[in-house]
Amino acid sequence: MELGLLEISSLAYLIASMAFAAHVARPVGRWGAFGAGALGIGFVLHTGGILARLYELGLLPVTTFGEGLSFFSWLIVGIFIGISGRYRLTVLGAVVSALAFGLSLAGVMLYDGGAVVPAALRSPWLPVHVTLAFLGNAVFAVAFAVSVVYLVQENLLKSRRRSWMITRLPSLEQLDRLNYSCLAWGFPLLTLGMLSGGIWAVNAWGRFWSWEPREVLSLLTWSIYGGLLLYRLTSGLRGRRAASLTIIGFSLVVVSYLSVNLLPLAGKHGGTFGS
Amino acid sequence: MATELLIVGLNHHTAPVEVREKAALANGRLDSVLPRLLGLPGIHEAVALSTCNRVELVACCEPGEESAVALRTGLFDSTELTADLCGKHLFELHGREAVRHVFRVASSLDSMVVGEPQILGQLKEQFALSADADAAGPILHRVFHKSFAVAKRVRTETDIASRSVSVASVAVDLAQRIFETLEGASVMIVGAGEIAEAAAQHLVSAGVARVMVANRTYENAVELARGFNGTPVPFERMHSYLPLADLVVGSSGGGEILSADAVDALMKERRNKPVFFIDLAVPRNFDPAINSIDNAYLYDVDDLSTVVQDNVGERKREAVSGEAIVEEEVDRFWQWLEQLEVVPTIVALRDHAETVRAEELTKTLARMPDLPDKDRERIDQMTRAIVNKLLHEPTRSLKQDRPEKEGLALISSVRELFGLGKKS
Known part of the structure; x- marks a missing residue:
């Protein structure tokens, strides 16, 4: 990827995060608008970097762990920008930008030139599978950030102290609704991602499902989000418990992503296509 | 026209509600008070403020006790109150203090509930009444319009109004x-x-x-x-x-x-x-x-x-930033006001000196008809040099940046010493 663009965009995310935080701490002046501007500029540069790499590689630049993180942070910022028109969520902007900064910085630091995908694995289903899986996980990352803010706000309201923060954070209702929207988008994406992966696996490896660690962890994640969605719809599960389950679900996403990329558990998944 | 900004009034800091309600300038009374005030020789401009927390007269007037007396009388005209009875509830602010007061009132820093948003609207309304009655002149227009801008600055640059306090x-x-x-x-x-x-x-x-x-x-x-x-x-x-x-x-x-x-x-x-x-x-x-x-x-x-209580405390903390903004704006306004006085004073001083010089020169030369033109020229030059040398230091001194009241005090001293007073 174009390192210059990526480094600058990462820095822009950091600036955005700090500006949003400043606006939450003392909502006077133009810090909020400044943060939004920095985030927008970062996103445009990031998009440029990813497009440049896409053009160069001829396929989605997610062949290495570093590239994957960078692409993931780009999706998260994109989703946040997409929803921020409908919600007034400065504090979420601070959390999401900080997350994007961490991920994209790691992406820049772990950058090692990108790998070549073995011809055997090339198939039209690969980009479909990878895009859906990344998109689903990015939506869950936003849901995670929303849930963290929910728990903080809930805690503040219950504790009946530190009142000044309460008015700075979004309402519980709004956070809960947003959490549900993320779930309602993320779960179908996750499901489709897993299905398209199976179809690709049939082509590449000869079978739909092979019980490798990544697949098992994904199935577990899928059941948690599925159960959460089901109970939300049928028996009024919401609020603090829904937020906690969303956080647990996303922790599993992170664990399964890291386990195949960083631990020798890799199996056939994992960014490097090494096996 | 040496003038001074003066405020005489009573508000929630100085007077209980029983007194404030009696002094309130109901619309009818406002109509009669302002013209009567402006009819007095020393009062050039006036604005009356009357809300449930304050009854105040802001005036641009001749410095001196007569103006204050006139305002006091105006304040209690046709009420049950007498200036005497209410003397202890009255306050009086001059010059820079008066400007600061108007700015603080507009910014809701002087309100009973600091940061309450209604006061600015009330102030605009009351100012419009006085302006419509042709009572507010150029100086007070400037003071009040500036105060609205200061209020806006305080509102956007501090967090004074965002906390609920009931x-x-x-x-x-x-x-x-x-x-x-x-x-x-x-x-x-x-x-x-x-x-x-x-x-x-x-x-x-x-x-x-x-x-x-x-x-x-x-x-x-x-x-x-x-x-x-x-x-x-x-x-x-x-x-x-x-x-x-x-x-x-x-x-x-x-x-x-x-x-x-x-x-x-x-x-x-x-x-x-x-x-x-x-x-x-x-x-x-x-x-x-x-x-x-x-x-x-x-x-x-x-x-x-x-x-x-938390929110009240927070508003008070934010009010400190608000006061700093007001102070800055008062400084800026004061400089403008001084400029307004300095230039005419210098012009008046020079005019005065030139008049004296020309008169004396004509008189002297008239007594010496035989003097050659060359010598007349020399004498003329000499008198000019004396005037310039004498006025050099006062002019420089007047133009100098000065803090606080000093500037205006100096201007009125100069006007007093040289008798530049009324006519200009």
Whole structure:
């Protein structure tokens, strides 16, 4: 990827995060608008970097762990920008930008030139599978950030102290609704991602499902989000418990992503296509 | 025209409400006070401010005790009050202090509830009345328009107005942090007394769509409900109506009415839709343990008062930043005002000197008809040099930047010493 663009965009995310935080701490002046501007500029540069790499590689630049993180942070910022028109969520902007900064910085630091995908694995289903899986996980990352803010706000309201923060954070209702929207988008994406992966696996490896660690962890994640969605719809599960389950679900996403990329558990998944 | 800004008045810092209400400039009285004031020789411009917290006359006038007396008289003209009786409630501000006062009033730093937003609108209205009556001239126009700009700056650059400082508005704030909006929400009010009515009033104006009133004496519930187009609920049937309520306000006598167990069951019936319990009763109507139930939030009077105190404290902290902005703007305004006085003073001083020189020169030369033109020229040059040398230092001194009152004091000294006074 174009390192210059990526480094600058990462820095822009950091600036955005700090500006949003400043606006939450003392909502006077133009810090909020400044943060939004920095985030927008970062996103445009990031998009440029990813497009440049896409053009160069001829396929989605997610062949290495570093590239994957960078692409993931780009999706998260994109989703946040997409929803921020409908919600007034400065504090979420601070959390999401900080997350994007961490991920994209790691992406820049772990950058090692990108790998070549073995011809055997090339198939039209690969980009479909990878895009859906990344998109689903990015939506869950936003849901995670929303849930963290929910728990903080809930805690503040219950504790009946530190009142000044309460008015700075979004309402519980709004956070809960947003959490549900993320779930309602993320779960179908996750499901489709897993299905398209199976179809690709049939082509590449000869079978739909092979019980490798990544697949098992994904199935577990899928059941948690599925159960959460089901109970939300049928028996009024919401609020603090829904937020906690969303956080647990996303922790599993992170664990399964890291386990195949960083631990020798890799199996056939994992960014490097090494096996 | 050596002028001075002067404010004479009384406000909530200096006078009790009994005095303020008698001094209030009701519209009729305002119409007569301003023209009479402006009819007096020393008063050039005047603006009258009259709100429930203050009655103040702001004037641009000749310095001196007569102006202050005139304003005092104007203030109490045709009221039951006499200047004498109210002397101890009056305050008087001059020059820079007066500018600062107008800026502070506009920015709501001088309000009883610091940061309350109404004062700016009132000030604009009152200024418009005086301006329409042609009582406000160029200086006061500038003072007041500047004060509106300062108020806007204070509002945008500090967090002075964002905290609620009454129990009712804090409760609405909190409800909006739970539900986002109260539009379309339902409230159950337990009790039908004054507190119940005030709470219902406040919640309805914040958007609550449906009011239910439960009270031990059913007739009172009916009466209160009627006022809000609401539903009266017999006390013993309250529990069957509770699941409909997003907010529950307790203001009934006789202690606990809702237990945590009852709320536990209620939450199941509501499928965990959040409920905000506001306990305004002493002794409390709602079991404190309700707060530990998921999606139920409970605040009692003490909790709300704590938030109010917190917010008042925060407003005071923000007011410090507000004062700094006001100070900066007063400085800037004062410089402008001084410039306004300095240039005419220098011109007047030079004109005066030139007049004297020309007169004396003509007189002297008339007595020496035989003097050659060359010598006449020399004498003329000499007198010019004397004038220039004498005036050099005073001119430089007048133009110099000076702090505070010094500048204006110097200008009036110069005018006094050289008798530049009235005619220019």
